[in-house]
């Protein structure tokens with residue numbers, strides 16, 4: 001058993017940024033365990049993406065081509081990768097932590113008697129893999145032991161995609177055996193829920209509210225601050241899940257990605273799915289009663305305190321400053 | 324439809340987290356516990372399916388004695404009966420090992436549908452449901468917001484990134500991992516709480532299920548995350564911090 005397989009995903013025929021980040025992670029792992037890195041591409045015809053992968057500093061590119069891999073299915077991908085892994089016996093298998101990977105990689109690992117170390121943010125000597133626990137409030141250091149390959153997926157943004165050097169890798173083919181009966185689910189085309197009427201993406205100022213607000217009745221408190229600032233109102237997911245604000249105001253991985261001049265997070269803890277949607281903001285302000293809330297890790301200015309005291313005071317101060 | 328819902332008891336959201344002396348987990352002594360958020364939505368989906376199509380909802384939880392309170396909460400909301408896999412060694416089990424326990428407990432019931440939450444709020448593996456599907460030999464779909472019966476199977480609405488969705492058709496039996504927000508959660512009624520007291524909770528141990536605590540993944544130590552930015556914490560009364568922030572926004576950020 002040796003070598004590192006890194007499984008790449010493409011969108012519209014191009015390898016995505018998060019897949020290059022997974023390659024960066026695999027290269028870093030390679031430098032601690034001294035093993036070669038092989039990139040794996042999937043599809044009905046992977047010639048273009050294989051060529052794109054081969055132009056980077058990997059030891060080889062493995063093309064896994066089959067008509068039944070044209071669109072993603074958990075069954076198709078699991079069967080194909082299982083066969084590849086049994087044939088190549090890698091010691092590590094690295095994935096980008098995408099919605100697709102979280103849908104099949106745990107089943108694949110289980111089929112090989114393993115547990116995936118998911119959503120890894122750093123890799124150290126040993127190797128030790130670090131991931132977040134308790135919604136980002138803690139980190140945990142994980143190790144793999146025992147026989148069998150070690151499966152790892154890496155969090156979006158944790159490794160630098162531009163750190164992957166160029167190269168000229170040889171391309172090999174692997175043809176899995178699949179038949180239609182093995183694919184038990186039928187997947188429809190992606191669709192959007194409804195027309196978006198709020199464009200948070202172009203807002204200059206955003207005040208976002210989280211579960212710290214406690215009740216829907218308290219929302220006007222934050223709305224008043226947004227109005228005083230001339231800001232758009234945003235929210236974390238639970239606020240939209242509860243129906244307190246429409247989903248189009250949700251900031252984060254399953255909502256909108258925003259990058260305003262100022263983003264004020266009120267009573268938001270700072271889970272990774274929220275952070276990915278707003279960490280590109282120029283200036284981040286966090287108001288939270290918990291000094292250890294992960295939102296403070298990305299904030300430029302922080303106020304540790306009760307939002308029910310701080311927000312009205314801030315609204316008053318903004319109004320005074322604007323007179 | 325016979326539906327099994329796997330529910331996990333996790334520390335209450337606002338609970339203070341303190342790293343224990345060994346540095347391997349948090350102090351559990353004075354924590355408050357709650358039903359994992361996405362599991363509450365999984366239970367809601369199951370109860371609504373039962374209301375529409377009849378059948379039975381069985382909740383399943385693995386953990387020490389304390390998880391009994393979360394099981395009773397689910398029974399009070401309308402689940403028909405429960406299975407409690409009594410074990411104190413969840414910490415020594417990785418996601419696969421926990422799923423093996425749950426799968427062994429589910430098997431005798433041969434349900435039409437197995438629901439789990441998408442992700443636990445404490446360990447956050449986001450894997451147990453998908454592994455369960457594999458161990459039970461069932462087709463699955465993950466990140467599901469809504470389930471609809473269609474002919475002999477089901478059609479489910481899956482969440483994708485950035486406000487996109489897709490539908491997936493599956494034959495039954497199947498397993499699904501449920502995302503938060505798809506339905507409005509119900510509260511337990513007084514009547515429900517009363518009825519729950521008479522409902523069956525079957526207790527099983529890992530030994531009875533014949534599943535040893537083995538893991539290929541171990542959590543060596545836990546720590547507070549490192550900061551990515553140097554945050555300026557503004558201190559003082561609410562009025563003082565508000566005034567200081569307005570100053571910063573006006574003169575340093577130039578946003579006012």
Ligand SMILES: Cc1cc2nc3c(=O)[nH]c(=O)nc-3n(C[C@H](O)[C@H](O)[C@H](O)COP(=O)(O)OP(=O)(O)OC[C@H]3O[C@@H](n4cnc5c(N)ncnc54)[C@H](O)[C@@H]3O)c2cc1C
Pocket residue numbers: 135209210211212213235236237238239250251252253254255256266267268269270271272273274277287288289290293305306307308336337441442
């Ligand atoms: C696949 C997936 C996709 C997701 N997509 C998104 C997404 O797009 N957007 C999103 O936001 N989340 C998303 N989530 C959910 C995310 O993981 C978190 O659960 C969510 O962001 C938490 O919201 P919150 O910070 O408002 O609530 P909590 O985590 O409950 O935090 C509330 C905060 O308020 C503070 N607080 C409480 N009372 C007060 C007070 N009086 N004064 C000041 N502070 C107070 C607390 O200290 C705490 O930090 C997703 C999750 C998954 C698994």
Ligand SMILES: Nc1ncnc2c1ncn2[C@@H]1O[C@H](COP(=O)(O)O)[C@@H](O)[C@H]1O
Pocket residue numbers: 329330331332359361362383384385386413418421425438439440441442443444446447448449450451452
């Ligand atoms: N000990 C447990 N008992 C019952 N269900 C569990 C347990 N651990 C995980 N689950 C289920 O699996 C889901 C995903 O958990 P995880 O893979 O830890 O993120 C949870 O939302 C629960 O539905």
